[in-house]
Amino acid sequence: MAIYHLSMQIISRSKGQSAVAAAAYRSGEKLHDERTDEQKFYSRHVQPETMILTPKNAPEWMKDRNRLWNEIEQVEKRKDSQLARELNIALPIELNHDQQKELIQSFAQNEFVQKGMIADIAIHRDDTNNPHAHIMLTMRDLDQNGFGKKNRDWNADFANAKENNRGYVKNSEGCLSIREQWANYANQALEQAQSKERITHLSHENRGLEVLPTIHLGHVAHDMEKKGKQSERGQINRERQKYNQAVIDLQAYRRQKEAHVKKMKEKEKQFSFSTDIEKTYIQKAASLLNQKVISLDDILKRQEELRKMSDRHVPIERHFHVQQQQFLNVSNYYDRVRDLNREIKQNEEKVEELKGSLNPFKL
Known part of the structure; x- marks a missing residue:
């Protein structure tokens, strides 16, 4: 059955993160981090399906993943700089690969790229029961030199994020949250695919359900459970299921x-x-x-x-x-x-x- 999962985070130097390393891990490509002079590569059994969507005024070189994120690292000078915003989204298993790709492209293009952000998308299908997409988004306006100032207005779109809200504004008048928007896009795609399944961004509590929601395993816990080893997150789900x-x-x-x-x-x-x-x-x-x-x-x-x-x-x-x-x-x-x-x-x-x-x- 179709499940709802959408989490957001800020990739930041204050947490010891690197935009180049994050892009390498999600894309499965070998990238060179010019700031640290390190090679970043994370081997995967199933190569992710990747794409970079750019606004119309973006130069062609911004579709080069290695150069794109190194430019981001170079323009950010502070030791606690926020480098990128990332979304982790579960894709409906009722859709085939082409339909999943079209869905995530349409969502990213309409909600982020048209507003001026660059979207680096990686679809992971290591587990056929857990297809999901990572979307890394830039946080600066584009100008003739490449990247300009941080666009704080974009924060309003992410005001209702479920997880870490640091860097987000409190609310946005008349703006549907990204979580709700994704449910609308996914349900429209499911309807076009003639599937009766639907998802909702609402919590169990808001839907009047007494049951507890299970939590997203993540790749580490998922791999452990797949090998027959019990993980802490898996145990939480077992307790909640009971x-x-x-x-x-x-x-x-x-x-x-x-x-x-x-x-x-x-x-x-x-x-x-x-x-x-x-x-x-x-x-x-x-x-x-x-x-x-x-x-x-x-x-x-x-x-x-x-x-x-x-x-x-x-x-x-x-x-x-x-x-x-x-x-x-x-x-x-x-x-x-x-x-x-x-x-x-x-x-x-x-x-x-x-x-x-x-x-x-x-x-």
Whole structure:
């Protein structure tokens, strides 16, 4: 099924990062870092599919990955300079390779490149179940000399980033967040591919779901799990999946209880003594039981009267028999609701027990 994942980060020297090294790792290409005079290369089993998208006013050399990021390193003078912005995005597995490429190109071109940024895209397909794209974005305007000043206005597009917000503005009036925009692009592509799957940028909490979301494994944890080794991030997901299953069972019991309560109320309406004739018969039966002294003659006389009444009121007896059966049915519903309440209580206790065992720092 299609999953939603979009994370953002700033590639910065303050974190010991290099734009050239980052581009080499994501593209799978061998690049030379002129600032440190080091060769950057990270071997991959499956070569990423890469492309560089540039604005119309960009010189041709900016499509050269090695020169592009070395120019960025050269223009940034501070030891804590922010070098690039990066997006890590999960691609829908319901789309084929060409459709995935067209989707990520369209998203990057319309949302970033048309505004003046350069987008260096690398699609990773090392794991067929986890295709994803890295988009490295430049942070400076272009001028006749190459790169000009930092464009702070672009920060507004990334104001609602899920992760590290350093360097982003707090909000942007009338601007859809990048997270929401990606969901719109992906869902449109899924619809065009005639897939019924859809994704959403909303959190479980905002969607009213009680379950906990699993976390993105990342390549290190994913490789460990693939080799049969348990990773810390994988363990977090296993714990959350166990908790979620208990919550799902609890929700199922609640739905069953609601259905039984609804049926029970319908049954109650069916056998309520609301007609005048029913009330009259009940009053007559009560008066027969309230006599203080009863003789044998009274009993024989009453027996004959009841025999004659029974001949006239057989349909009424049938009616009371049906009412009795309905009483029994509703009683069974009450018993079922009591059982469901007991099961719900047991599952709630189980959920609380699991919640208490989850590491709050992992949550």
